[in-house]
Amino acid sequence: MTERQLFLGGYVPFPSGHYAGAWRHPYSTRDWLGRDFLHQTARTLEAAKFDLAFIPETVSHNPDFTRHGHSNSIKHDPAQVAGQIAAVTTHLGVGVTLSTSFNEPYNLARTLLSLDHLSGGRVAWNVIQSHGPGNYLNFPHVEELSGAELYDRGDEYVEAVLALWRAWEADALVQDQESGLFADPARITVPDYRGKYLAVRGPLNLPPSPQTHPVIIQAGDSQRGRTFGARWGDVIFAIERTRADMQAKKDDLKGKARAAGRDADRIRLFAAVQPIIGETKEIALARRDFLRTRITPESGVRFFSHFARVDLAGVDLDARYVDVIEERATDGQTESRAIVQLDELLGARRDRVTIAEAGVEFSTSELTPQVVGTGEEIAEELAAYFTSGAADGFLITPTHFPGVVRGVRPRRRAAPAAPRGVPHRVHGHHTAREPGAGMTTRTDTDLELTSRWGGRLAATFTPGTGDSAVLLLHGFLSDRRAGGRFDRLADEYSALGHAVLRIDLSGFGSSEGDVVDADRLLDDAHTALDHLDALGLTRQILHGQSLGSAIALRVAPLRPRVATLVLTGALTGAGNGDAPYPFLDDEQLAAWYRDEDVRLRVDGSLTRTHVVVNRQRPKLGATGTQEELLGAVGVPVLVIHGDTGDQEEALAAVTAAGEHLLPAGSRVVVIPGATHTFYESQDAVAALVTDWVSEHVPAAAPGSA
Ligand SMILES: Cc1cc2nc3c(=O)[nH]c(=O)nc-3n(C[C@H](O)[C@H](O)[C@H](O)COP(=O)(O)O)c2cc1C
Structure with missing residues (x-):
């Protein structure tokens, strides 16, 4: 009875996301610090029926990024941002990034579970392991780890957090006014987690949230990172340049999930994409060219230098890209993802472009695939991507906020028919809200x-x-x-x-x-x-x-x-009569006949992970002819x-x-x-x-x- 559903996440840019020139766009907001920006972003995503607002995180200061207004140049505490977004929405999932490196498991588990309660069960945790000296300098008492060990510790961390989240049984909060039993200590365990890297006793002073606990997001890309994601992630974020690369990543992740004893089909892969929308294809292409002009050569080179991990200080901006790379990059650096994929993107132009042009090219989307066209063309392209099975959803990384809708009066038009096999809302409510693609006339x-x-x-x-x-x-x-x-x-x-x-x-x-109850x-x-x-x-x-x-x-x-x-x-x-629901598996059937709660997994929603049935509850249509x-x-x-x-x-x-x-x-x-x-x-x-x-x-x- 459950169906494959397309998910949409939206990146909350601060003050730029993957497009390094966002804040210089003429329509861009300048209010990055007050709550209005967050509320507006949240409401926009909810009205457009997005499933998730995604809040990235970093805990280091990069003077180059700050100078040029790149991503992370301004960074609120992500949990506070999540609280603001949750407060003005009712359906939108809220994906909040928090690092395992610098937060104690107790604090992180509590922050997220509180947010999950306060949002009615809409929170997802993007698990990151921070690395690099820039981050560790702010936490001198934390031992710096790198590579696989970072993820080994991460495994322990997630185990500890889950133990804290699961310490209270679902029915531990009794609140029996007659007997005076508020919460039953017998139904609350003390996790007392002890690992090689960390320990926490617990429990939290919090019962499970409406969805039990937050959904887990992961975005590891290295082999060890993927193993980690496949073990823990409900949702995986990925940036891959082509659909074939995404399919290969999905296959790899599924194999790793199976090896970890998980049902691989439960993992949802979100492909990051950057749409550039125009009333016509030509306008969209012109808009893409315009966006490039908002990135100065210096800014582009700085941004690229960071991701390629190549020191480009003082470089001649007019020098050829290939010459600069040959001169400045070590062998290891030329094999970095940033350089390998930028080379692919540049193709035949690679030998001709200057380092400034290459830097700007990189900085338009940080190698996130761009989809350029009318709203309908983009919807078709994403629908084809989804239907091919390479991705289960998309993380939309906007070029700027509030976006091109501003100042443009949307046409009223009936929503177009959905491409075959794809839920209609892909077409009717997301990209269709952009100018030129029509707009739903409903106000919900x-x-x-x-x-x-x-x-x-x-x-x-x-x-x-x-x-x-x-x-x-x-x-x-x-x-x-x-x-x-x-x-x-x-x-x-x-x-x-x-x-x-x-x-x-x-x-x-x-x-x-x-619990599902017919009378109710x-x-x-x-x-x-x-x-x-x-x-x-x-x-x-x-x-x-x-x-x-x-x-x-x-x-x-x-x-x-x-x-x-x-x-x-x-x-x-x-x-x-008393017949059980027809789709219970053997284990669930046995539990059903023992009159226990049977938890049925919900795949099509980020707001509820399970529906619970129990034989003792009234069932619809048990009697009558x-x-x-x-x-x-x-x-x-x-x-x-x-x-x-x-x-x-x-x-x-x-x-x-x-x-x-x-x-x-x-x-x-x-x-x-x-x-x-x-x-x-x-x-x-x-x-x-x-x-x-x-x-x-x-x-x-x-x-x-
Ligand atoms: C869409 C997306 C969003 C990400 N967001 C963050 C973030 O907010 N903070 C962060 O430190 N890393 C972020 N990352 C980086 C990943 O957590 C991960 O470190 C990266 O993909 C490299 O993988 P590896 O650690 O296995 O080498 C993000 C990655 C992707 C693909």
């Missing part, structure tokens, strides 16, 4: 509702033009974006004038609830419909996918304002099935057997080639939904609400 507001059972529900509301609204109910292991499918549907419903409300069902996404799911749907009632949106559509369809069928008979149901991958059958279920619904239902995959075939057969029980005017449609998730059939679903809803709930004219 995130809100919190309190469900009837008392828990907090995360929701997104999109206003409509009249008195009609749709409630979107997602499937199992999913959330209110449904991996982009509900973004697409929100576009469709919104374009018809309907308001759109989507909720993370309790136990899923960012909503509260530790029904409460959630009622709460959402109550909210629509309160807004005066009295002509309601219930749209459910899979689990959401089962909820819709049970709630509809009690809601007189629901005018129609749209169900995809629908569960229309009779109750199946198909006749009772379908006979209770009094409004026409559109049931959409696919014909591909065992699961969907079986569900379609159940609906076919009970089709005669559906209310008058209902319709059952099978989309050829569609699987249970409908990822690849979103256009077909959208077309059916549009026709059905236009007929059954025509949107009122604007202002009639």
